[in-house]
Amino acid sequence: RKFNVAVVGATGAVGEELFRVLEEYEFPINKLIPLASSRSAGSKIEYAGKEVTVLELTETVFEENDVEIAFFSAGGSISEKFAKFAVEAGAVVIDNTSHFRMDPKVPLVVPEVNPEDIKLWKETGIIANPNCSTIQMVQSLKPLDELYGIKRVDVSTYQAVSGAGKKGMEELVLQMQAFFAFNLEDAEKSAFPHQIALNVIPQIDVAQDNGFTKEEMKMVKETQKIMHRNIQVAATCVRVPVLRSHSESITVTFNENVDVDLDAVRNALNNFENVKVIDDLENKKYPMPLIATDTDFTYVGRIKKDIYASNIIHYFNVADQVRVGAATNAVRIGLKWIEMENDI
Ligand code: A2P
Known part of the structure; x- marks a missing residue:
């Protein structure tokens, strides 16, 4: 069976990647419906060697096109306003924005970690895709939690500009060009709170009352929701001038009595679906x-045991933000949903 699939935000960084991933994973598509704002309606995207026309996102477009699966990646306010029309038209919504993530009725899914939660989609018609930094982190935490039981996670991120969409990527490139033209002062600086070229910015998203940022608190709350446990998490999220892969320096504290065996840690990580260990410091x-x-x-690499405590490890975790952190996770959710709900 094949499905009518809509992509909301078809002209964005994640939207464009979604088409590539859908094609690579041979997603069973009957009709593809790319949707964006009126600005892009009429333009073409390429899918599987064919041109497909972008339609304007409207309240009725899902019903008119018999949409069965709708990927949303056009910002939280668009999901807030339009997801319900896709659901009313009978589609399952796979939402990339933060809008529905913490709604207790909406499952928040990383398919390698909590695929069973997809079954809860029926209540609202919506499945949420977690924050990009959360996705790559929980993929490494899950096998470690199964191995020893995690008590606490401390993480600092090095987040690429792609997290701010196409605009963020363009701004880094333009600032670098301006630097080499001795004209950095005049370059646009609007996608981030400060200049990002030749800089690192320890703020992603807005400040919260507790001194953390909203992005940092997303990592806390989303990790707990996905892992179904109140693991303690403290995050510091930092934007770096990298185009599209996020890095994370992670410290995991296991339960008190654990004496970590690093070989067991490496094995657990390497055997986990879609995680690869690269860990040979001597050979760089x-x-x-x-x-x-x-x-x-x-x-995952740079895996090491703490110098002072036998129940603590430190490691470095890297993944493509646009794919693992967004498009690929959404497509994997879609494929699992098809498998679970349609017995294919
Ligand atoms: P458009 O190109 O027509 O503005 P990114 O995350 O890379 O910035 O991309 C955002 C995506 O969300 C784009 O595809 C953009 O389409 C889409 N988008 C933004 N605002 C709207 C809107 N009001 N209605 C529909 N799509 C929108």
Whole structure:
């Protein structure tokens, strides 16, 4: 069986990647319906060697096109306003924005970690895709939690500009060009709170009352929801001038009595679906954004036992933000949903 599939935000960074991933994973598509704002309506996207016309996102477009699966990636306010029309038309919505993630009725899914939660989709018609930083982190936490039981996670991120969409990627490139033209002062600086070229910015999203940012609190709450446990998490989220893969320096504290065996840790990580260990410091081998970019794996390396406590480890985790952190996770959710709900 094949499905009528809509992509809301078809002209955005994640939307464009979604078409590539849908094609690579041979997603069973009957009709593809790319949707964006009136600005892009009429333009073409390429899918499987064919041109498909972008339609304007409207309240009625889902019903008119018999949409059965709708990927949303056009920002939280668009999902807030339009997801209900897709649901009313009978579609399952796979939403990439933060809008529905913490709604207790909406499942929040990383298919390698909590696929069973997809079954809860029926209540609202919506399945939420977690924040990009959360996805790659929980893919490494899940096997470690099964191995030893995690008590606490401390994470600092090095997040690529792609997290701010096409606009963010363009702004980094334009600022770098302006730097080499000795004209950085005049370059546009609007996608981030400060200049991003030649800088790192320890703020992603807005401040919260507790001193953390909204992005940092997303990592806390989403991790707990996906893992179904109140693991303690403290995050510091930092924007770096990297194009499209996020890195994370992660410290995991296991339960008190654990004496970590690093070989067991490496095995558990390597055997987990879509996680790869690259960990050979002497030969300068470890995960980096340039290795992860354009792949569907979460890479883990620099794995080490704490110098003072036998129940603590530290490691480095890298994944492509646009794919693993967004498009690929959404497509994997879609494929699992098809498998679970349609017995294919
Ligand atoms: P458009 O190109 O027509 O503005 P990104 O995350 O890379 O910035 O992309 C955002 C995506 O969301 C784009 O595809 C954009 O379409 C889409 N979008 C933004 N605002 C709207 C809107 N009001 N209605 C429909 N799509 C929108």
